[in-house]
Amino acid sequence: MEKFFKNIVVFTVAATAAYILMMTMAGWLMPPASRKNLVYTYGGNGFENLRLIEAKDNKNIDILFIGSSRAYRSFDTRIFEDAGYNCFNLGSSNQTPVQSLAILEKHLPGMLPKTVVMEVNPDIFSNDGIESAIDLVSNAPSLPEMFAYSKCGINDIRIVNTLIFSMATKLAGMEERFARPVKGQKYITGGFVQTEEKPYDKSAGNDYHCDIKSRQLEALDKITRLMQRNNIRLWLVQSPVVPALYNSCGQNVYFDSLMTGKARYTNFNAQGKFTDTIHFSDGQHLNEEGVKNLCSWMLNILNQNPK
Amino acid sequence: MLFNSIDFAVFFPLVFVLYWFVFSGNLRVRNTFLLVVSYVFYGWWDPRYLVLLAISTLVDFSCGLAINLPKNERRRKAILFISLAANLCILGFFKYYNFFISGFQDAFRLMGHELSVSSLNLVLPVGISFYTFQTMSYTVDVYRRRIEPTSDLLAFGAYVSFFPQLVAGPIERAGNLLPQFFNQHNFDYTAAVNGCRQILWGFFKKLVIADNCGVLADAIFNQYDTQPGGTLLLGAFFFSFQIYGDFSGYSDIAIGTARLMGFELMKNFSFPYFSRDIAEFWRRWHISLSTWFRDYMYVPLGGNQGSEVKKTRNILLVFVISGFWHGANWTFILWGLANALLFLPLLVMKKNRIHLEVADAGKTLPGPGNLLRMCLNFLLVMLLWILFRSHTVGEAMTIYSRIFSASVFEGGAYYSQGQVIITLxxxxxxxxxxxxxxxxxxxxxxxFAAKHRSLRWTFYSLLIFLTGLYMHRGGSPFIYFQF
Incomplete structure (x- = not known):
């Protein structure tokens, strides 16, 4: 029995080392399409690598934006800066409340925002958060941060593999070599991502789910408690999607009532002020005109009713 | 509890340590522990169905003891009948009630009458077909005086509910497994390492082979009415490996898990896709079920003795009923019948036992003759899996009609998809x-048994790596749970 346990321990150590080595080599040598459970998104859409580095230099800000691509592509920090608000956008691709919580726990002590604006919508509350965790782990600027984002309460082999590969690639200083190319997007200092102006593409951005997960609601509860403890205002904002997509969700009323019960909440879909061809670049993302309208509207609310 | 779940990853190491370090000293204590953990394992899914497991255990335990008492053959037969009836009633009610009700309703409708009996919304208890067959074999063996009945309810309960093989086999025989509950087990290093190795291979089969093939087979068959024959053939190919990897993977994990606790379970699969004819395939596929039907149905019916008509009847009955064992659907009955029709010519020509040994033993590559036989046999088996996989006979016929048409040469684009290439x-x-x-x-x-340990371990690490890189996420349940 002693020999068995000894060999199990030795094998576990050896197999773990071999797994790390093989996974790293697979990431370096195999084409991305052929490695099913190893996804590496360094430098990809959303520019999370640049944002997480820049975030460290932003202290004592007025507004911190968090949420999915609907946050970093809707809340233009330049417009808020022009209005006198010192702000930063910490959105990331498919960021769910589980990842928002991890991001806030990491960055809140340094940034000390007065207000946190969190983009919320039924689709992101229906998401398992794996894609977002992979994005954060791939783009985190340091090994402890990678590890912290990998622990977002999700048991998924892809996150483990991404963590191994990201750490190895970081240690080897080879991130840029495996960076994902970005097309049609530009990172703006302050965390906003500006998208190349194109006519509305009705075939894109239509993957919209409406099956709210309890673990995402639990994460939101933790965020509200974290805000209360730190005496930070939390504003939950549902940024607009095209009306057809919004109306396809049968849980809008339920979602609105849930959010209203958690914190200050504004649903910018509700008044039908955004139109497909005028304000959107795809089903879920605003174009430049749409961004301007939304940010102005948000500023009006902020200025009229700061609390 | 699923083998491929975090729950089991916590459950089994805990059971293993407690089993060897706390409960292995005294047989009664050990069997009580095994009974409790087996009930926990089963109840994890739905504790209400533990009652059925307990009833099946108590009925056969009591019948086993009662059969041994009277010397009167008629009374012994009556007790055997009670045991079989009780087990088959439970199985029949939960598994076949709705099938027969809808069958009767259709029959009455054909005769111009309406039968006003409604079907029930029944949940099929996991593994019911497996443990009822296991307990029935015990009573039959006691009746045949092949084994002595046990008077130890704890040991018998642990035998019926032994968690590694409870929900999807192998369907054990009392003659093999029950005595092991009366033996003191000493930890055997070689057996334990062998068990670990078999578990590793079982997980690879399930998580990498079966689940990835399953995703592709589902994607193809869920749109069977719009797919060309070539794509449907590819779907059948993937389903063949899905069901093999899934079921034999479960058996490997079950056998390996049992071996880690000092128990030896029977072999359930023996490389069936390297069979050279359908008879060999059935000696290598789901061996515990095939031999169950052989011993408890085929042989009592007369087996291969008697006239050609009788032999044909026996084969047809065994295959059709074993098909029906898989599920209450005409597709399974037809699947069994089709296998019987492929088997019968071999039996009639007395060629059903010409391939008893493994193909091309000792050789690196198969000879051209055997390779051709294996490929043809695999093709036949694969085509029959379509019946097994289909939800209705109509669905299967649509798939067959497309495969046996010119559209079998279409669907090339599907073959070049990334996921298909990776899975191939x-x-x-x-x-x-x-x-x-x-x-x-x-x-x-x-x-690499004869090679240095480092080479062996590298190979096992490669399997773990491939599992990590290609396993299908989402924890899909084992197919045979539904049977």
Whole structure:
């Protein structure tokens, strides 16, 4: 029995080392399409690598934006800066409340925002958060941060593999070599991502789910408690999607009532002020005109009713 | 509880440590522990159905003891009948009630009457077909005086509910497994390492082969009415490996898990896709069920003795009923019938036992003759799996009509999809490993056995790596749970 346990321990150590080595080599040598459970998104859409580095230099800000691509592509920090608000956008691709919580726990002590604006919508509350965790782990600027984002309460082999590969690639200083190319997007200092102006593409951005997960609601509860403890205002904002997509969700009323019960909440879909061809670049993302309208509207609310 | 779940990853190491360090000293204590953990394992899914397991256990325990008492053959037969009736009633009610009700309703409708009996919304208890067959075999063996009945309810309860094989087999015989509950087990290093190795291979089969093939097979068959024959053939190919990897993977994990606790379960699969005819296939596929039907149905019916008509009847009955065992659907009955029709010519020509040994033993590559036989036999088996996989006979017929049409040459675009290519690559590795290891109890039993440990461990690490890189996420349940 002693020999068995000894060999199990030795094998576990050896197999773990071999797994790390093989996974790293697979990431370096195999084409991305052929490695099913190893996804590496360094430098990809959303520019999370640049944002997480820049975030460290932003202290004592007025507004911190968090949420999915609907946050970093809707809340233009330049417009808020022009209005006198010192702000930063910490959105990331498919960021769910589980990842928002991890991001806030990491960055809140340094940034000390007065207000946190969190983009919320039924689709992101229906998401398992794996894609977002992979994005954060791939783009985190340091090994402890990678590890912290990998622990977002999700048991998924892809996150483990991404963590191994990201750490190895970081240690080897080879991130840029495996960076994902970005097309049609530009990172703006302050965390906003500006998208190349194109006519509305009705075939894109239509993957919209409406099956709210309890673990995402639990994460939101933790965020509200974290805000209360730190005496930070939390504003939950549902940024607009095209009306057809919004109306396809049968849980809008339920979602609105849930959010209203958690914190200050504004649903910018509700008044039908955004139109497909005028304000959107795809089903879920605003174009430049749409961004301007939304940010102005948000500023009006902020200025009229700061609390 | 699923083998491929975090729950089991916590459950089993805990059971293993407690079993060897706390409960292995005294047989009664050990069997009580095994009974409790087996009930926990089963109840994890739905504790209400533990009652059925307990009833089945108590009925056969009591009948086993009662059969041994009277010397009057008629009374012994009556007690055997009670045991069989009780088990078959439970199985019949939960598994076949709705099938027969809808059958009767259709029959009455044909005669111009309406039968006003409604079907029930029944949940099929996991593993019911497996443990009822296991307990029935005990009573029959006691009746036949092949084994002595046990008076130890704890040991018998642990035998019926033994968690590694409770929900999807192998369907054990009392003659093999029950005595092991009366033996003191000492930890055997070689057996334990062998168990670990078989578990590793079982997980690879399930998580990498079966689940990836399953995703593709589902994607194709869920749109069977719009797919060309060539794509449907590819779907059948993937389903063949899905069901093999899924079911034999479960058996490997079950046998390995039992072995880690000092128990030896019977072999359930023996490289069936390297069979050269359908008779050999059935000696190598789901061995515990095939031999169950052989011993408790085929032989009592007369087996291969008597007239050609009688032999044909016996084969037809055994195959059709074993098909029906898989599920209450005409597709399973037809699947069994089709297998019987392929088997019968071999029996009539007395060629059903010409391939008893493993193909091309000792050789690296198969000879051209055997390769051709294996490919043709695999093609036949694969085509029959379509019946097994289909939800209705109509669905199967639509698929067959497309495969046996000119559209079998269409669907090339599907073959070049990334996921298809990756899965075909993994299947290439899998089949090669199975071929190399086909003379062992399971594929990797002797892989690099004579080489240095570092080489063996590198190979096992490669399997773990491939599992991590290609396993299907989402924890899909084992197919045979539904049976």
């Amino acid at each position: 690559g993994l299947l290439g590795f899998f089949v090669a490993t199975e071929w190399v290891g086909r003379e062992g109890a399971y594929a990797i039993e002797k892989t």
